[in-house]
Amino acid sequence: MSKTTLRKKYKALRNELTPQQLDDFSIAIANNLLKLPVWEKRYYHLFLTITEQKEIDTEFVLNILLGKDKDVVLSKSDFKNHSLTHFLLTDNTIIKKNAYNIPEPVDGIEVPSTKIDVVFIPLLAYDTNGNRVGYGKGFYDRFLAECKPETIKIGLSFFPPETTLFTVDATDIGLDFCVTPEKVFEF
Ligand SMILES: Nc1nc2c(c(=O)[nH]1)N(C=O)[C@@H](CNc1ccc(C(=O)N[C@@H](CCC(=O)O)C(=O)O)cc1)CN2
Numbered sequence: 479m480s481k482t483t484l485r486k487k488y489k490a491l492r493n494e495l496t497p498q499q500l501d502d503f504s505i506a507i508a509n510n511l512l513k514l515p516v517w518e519k520r521y522y523h524l525f526l527t528i529t530e531q532k533e534i535d536t537e538f539v540l541n542i543l544l545g546k547d548k549d550v551v552l553s554k555s556d557f558k559n560h561s562l563t564h565f566l567l568t569d570n571t572i573i574k575k576n577a578y579n580i581p582e583p584v585d586g587i588e589v590p591s592t593k594i595d596v597v598f599i600p601l602l603a604y605d606t607n608g609n610r611v612g613y614g615k616g617f618y619d620r621f622l623a624e625c626k627p628e629t630i631k632i633g634l635s636f637f638p639p640e641t642t643l644f645t646v647d648a649t650d651i652g653l654d655f656c657v658t659p660e661k662v663f664e665f
């Protein structure tokens with residue numbers, strides 16, 4: 479399947495989910511995350527939900543991170559050059575939705591990619607080797623390329639992986655784990 483077809487398939491699958499399923503599955507994903515061996519780190523990068531795209535509600539993951547006193551890092555997207563700038567989440571952080579309905583910090587204390595220990599990654603599709611397909615603008619491929627080699631990359635998905643492997647581009651960076659409501663996959 480081409481990346482375009484995969485994107486269409488998973489957007490359609492997400493669109494079928496009811497508000498109750500979105501909530502239940504998002505909670506199950508957060509609970510399954512607790513099983514991963516990744517909780518001894520300091521800087522955790524999280525994406526904030528595009529509700530309009532029926533993405534995973536990451537509020538439950540955020541509550542786990544705050545409960546564990548982790549430093550949470552959020553990004554602001556630049557759609558001109560498809561880059562992300564990262565800011566520490568603090569009590570003073572103001573979150574506003576951008577033109578793509580992505581909630582993002584207005585400004586704050588900048589955190590370089592090289593400091594981030596764990597990244598939770600939004601996906602449309604992924605395969606059983608941990609290759610991922612996103613919205614196709616390369617934001618995460620660029621971001622992950624700037625991180626340390628040991629940074630732990632965790633995809634979050636409502637759905638199981640595709641068993642037919644994707645063709646991998648030179649710039650694609652794979653996942654270490656993917657967590658679904660049902661299961662934890664390690665690659
Ligand atoms: N919550 C969240 N934040 C994220 C991502 C994400 O996937 N989810 N990204 C992951 O890389 C980056 C943003 N990438 C995005 C790229 C396209 C669209 C989007 O809405 N595309 C529409 C078409 C919009 C248009 O062109 O008018 C679409 O696909 O329907 C959204 C986010 C960074 N932040």
Ligand SMILES: Nc1ncnc2c1ncn2[C@@H]1O[C@H](COP(=O)(O)OP(=O)(O)OP(=O)(O)O)[C@@H](O)[C@H]1O
Nearest residue numbers: 610611612613614615616617618619620623649650
């Ligand atoms: N490290 C990089 N430096 C420069 N360009 C890159 C880099 N990584 C990816 N790109 C470019 O970004 C574009 C989109 O990449 P790709 O189709 O893999 O996106 P995606 O993984 O689906 O989306 P996203 O990363 O936003 O979730 C491609 O044209 C790719 O060449």
